[in-house]
Structure formats: C-alpha cells, structure tokens
Amino acid sequence: MSVQLIFTTAPDNDVANNLAQQLVALGLAACVKQLAPCQSTYRWQGQIENAAEIPLIIISDDSRYAELEAWLKAAHPYDLPEIIALPCTNGLPEYLSWVNESTREPR
Numbered sequence: 001m002s003v004q005l006i007f008t009t010a011p012d013n014d015v016a017n018n019l020a021q022q023l024v025a026l027g028l029a030a031c032v033k034q035l036a037p038c039q040s041t042y043r044w045q046g047q048i049e050n051a052a053e054i055p056l057i058i059i060s061d062d063s064r065y066a067e068l069e070a071w072l073k074a075a076h077p078y079d080l081p082e083i084i085a086l087p088c089t090n091g092l093p094e095y096l097s098w099v100n101e102s103t104r105e106p107r
Helices: 013-025 062-075 093-102
Strands: 003-010 031-034 038-044 047-061 084-087
Touching: 003 013, 003 062, 003 093, 013 031, 013 047, 013 062, 047 062, 047 093, 062 084
Parallel strands: none
Antiparallel strands: 003 047, 003 084, 031 047, 038 047
C-alpha cells in the first residue's frame, strides 16, 4: 500500500472546491482536504509577492502520481503551481487500503 500526500494551493475557495471535486471524481485522489486560508510570501519574477491562498492536501496512491501531476498542472490557474508529494511511511492499514481502492484505475 503506497500512499502519498500531495500539497498544492489554490487562489480562492471556488478554485479549491473545483480542483478537489474533479480530483476525487476522476479517481486521482481518495480525499482532498481544504484547509483554512493562509498568507503566502514568495519571490515571483524578481518581485516579493504576498497572496492569500487555500492549501490543499491531496491523498492518493503513488501509482497515480504522474497522471495526477499532469492533470493538476493543466487544470490549475497558476503558471507554476505548487505540487509537492510526500510518501506516507506508516498509517492505519484499513485507511491505506481504502486510499488504494479509491484511486484504482480505471474509473
């Protein structure tokens, strides 16, 4: 059971909801957690920027990562979206099985 947590951000609640709904509907994610808005400070094109963003935690099987990344990059409104994946090294076996079953191809 190979599960990953993939992190991204959205510019607002509408985009966050849309991304979450589509990721689960397509079977690319078992679950998407939308967190409270946060303030991001970053350098973009030589300037220091500040923006309110909605963090998303995407829970998926690692076998779907390449497809998930390609879809998210194409669907995301940012020119360069944050897409960071971390492996889950441990977890409740029944939950990890559910993630694997929920993201099994084909949908």
